[in-house]
Amino acid sequence: MILTNARLASFATPARYGLIDDAALVIKQDKIVWIGPMSDLPEAHRADEARDLEGRLVTPGLIDCHTHLVFGGNRAREFEMRLDGASYEEIARAGGGIVSTVSATRDASDEALLHGALTRVDAMIAEGVTTVEVKSGYGLDTETELRMLRVARQIADQRPITVRTSFLGAHAVPPEYTGDPDGYIDNVAIPALRAAHEEGLVDAVDGFCEGIAFDTAQIRRVFDTARWLDLPVKLHAEQLSHMGGTALAAEYGALSADHVEYATADDAQALAGSGSVAVLLPGAFYTLRETQMPPVQAFRDAGVPIALATDCNPGSSPLASLLLTLNMGCTLFRLTPEEALAGITQHAARALGLTDRGSLAPGQRADLAIWDVHDPAELSYRIGFNPLHARMFGGLL
Ligand code: DI6
Numbered sequence: 001m002i003l004t005n006a007r008l009a010s011f012a013t014p015a016r017y018g019l020i021d022d023a024a025l026v027i028k029q030d031k032i033v034w035i036g037p038m039s040d041l042p043e044a045h046r047a048d049e050a051r052d053l054e055g056r057l058v059t060p061g062l063i064d065c066h067t068h069l070v071f072g073g074n075r076a077r078e079f080e081m082r083l084d085g086a087s088y089e090e091i092a093r094a095g096g097g098i099v100s101t102v103s104a105t106r107d108a109s110d111e112a113l114l115h116g117a118l119t120r121v122d123a124m125i126a127e128g129v130t131t132v133e134v135k136s137g138y139g140l141d142t143e144t145e146l147r148m149l150r151v152a153r154q155i156a157d158q159r160p161i162t163v164r165t166s167f168l169g170a171h172a173v174p175p176e177y178t179g180d181p182d183g184y185i186d187n188v189a190i191p192a193l194r195a196a197h198e199e200g201l202v203d204a205v206d207g208f209c210e211g212i213a214f215d216t217a218q219i220r221r222v223f224d225t226a227r228w229l230d231l232p233v234k235l236h237a238e239q240l241s242h243m244g245g246t247a248l249a250a251e252y253g254a255l256s257a258d259h260v261e262y263a264t265a266d267d268a269q270a271l272a273g274s275g276s277v278a279v280l281l282p283g284a285f286y287t288l289r290e291t292q293m294p295p296v297q298a299f300r301d302a303g304v305p306i307a308l309a310t311d312c313n314p315g316s317s318p319l320a321s322l323l324l325t326l327n328m329g330c331t332l333f334r335l336t337p338e339e340a341l342a343g344i345t346q347h348a349a350r351a352l353g354l355t356d357r358g359s360l361a362p363g364q365r366a367d368l369a370i371w372d373v374h375d376p377a378e379l380s381y382r383i384g385f386n387p388l389h390a391r392m393f394g395g396l397l
């Protein structure tokens with residue numbers, strides 16, 4: 001198939017957004033085989049089945065590289081409590097927060113978990129998302145952690161989207177281990193990780209390094225297990241305070257360090273040295289009304305790739321819109337629209353360790369989003385407006 005008369009934001013040339021105007025894109029099976037100006041289209045491809053895009057913008061399919069979209073229940077009541085003045089940390093310490101979603105998730109059937117996840121995935125697909133990362137972390141016992149990951153895998157059977165899973169057993173201390181985070185890590189999180197890996201359910205290993213969760217010594221034990229199993233790591237680091245998680249993630253060559261509001265210029269240097277991506281999550285910053293901005297300029301100066309994601313979860317970021325995330329990345333964190341769009345394509349792919357997507361170039365997977373816009377900055381600038389015209393998953397429109 002050949003797509004003609006397109007404006008490509010390829011992220012594969014030195015131009016702004018890697019823009020190529022009056023372009024064509026040739027697709028064979030699930031791969032892009034040629035892109036470039038229509039005037040350069042090789043003779044051999046001119047006979048292929050063509051679809052005229054009438055000047056529309058084509059971007060790589062969008063990638064949401066940090067979500068918790070499998071969970072039971074919701075936390076609307078907690079939202080009300082925060083409006084009454086309770087803080088996220090107070091609610092968590094009083095047994096609400098993550099732990100309340102753990103009860104709801106343990107109580108939910110597999111069917112209910114899958115149904116809830118699909119409603120959120122469908123909202124993402126409607127905005128051009130073709131790859132989504134999904135974490136466990138609301139089970140906090142072996143059985144429910146594995147169930148969450150199986151449900152995450154089932155999403156890809158039910159929809160044409162690619163799902164990458166992250167094991168997040170080290171997300172919170174469950175009620176049965178209150179006061180004994182070390183016991184939880186050693187007796188539950190690490191054995192659950194081994195069991196999940198044995199079943200082929202784990203693409204990466206994540207953790208929550210925070211005062212209300214786990215310290216660096218505890219996360220280190222999880223990361224040592226990941227290393228032993230030859231699994232890549234990533235980490236929720238420096239979201240609400242500076243705990244040293246970013247430096248730890250860099251030490252383990254993490255795919256990404258996520259949130260990173262309290263990261264320092266030294267942390268940025270460490271991430272640059274390890275080639276890790278800084279994943280910014282403006283939905284959580286917005287929802288919790290945080291004021292500590294991530295050190296975006298330090299990331300730029302150090303050459304750390306910056307990604308953006310929804311952090312879709314029932315508590316700190318009940319957000320399923322990657323387009324709104326783009327806008328928040330620009331408005332709240334002062335990213336440029338070009339950085340923001342690279343953050344949900346090129347750099348999001350890297351945060352998942354995927355080299356076959358995130359840009360438009362020969363050899364890349366034909367995951368595309370086709371938009372009724374001319375200037376790519378329009379995707380960041382509008383609020384609550386979805387200009388998606390069509391999408392392609394692995395060569396299928
Ligand atoms: N950081 C977050 O933003 C989510 N998890 C995490 O480690 C919040 C999860 C929740 O509040 O349910």
Ligand code: FE
Pocket residue numbers: 066068236311313
């Ligand atoms: Fe998260």
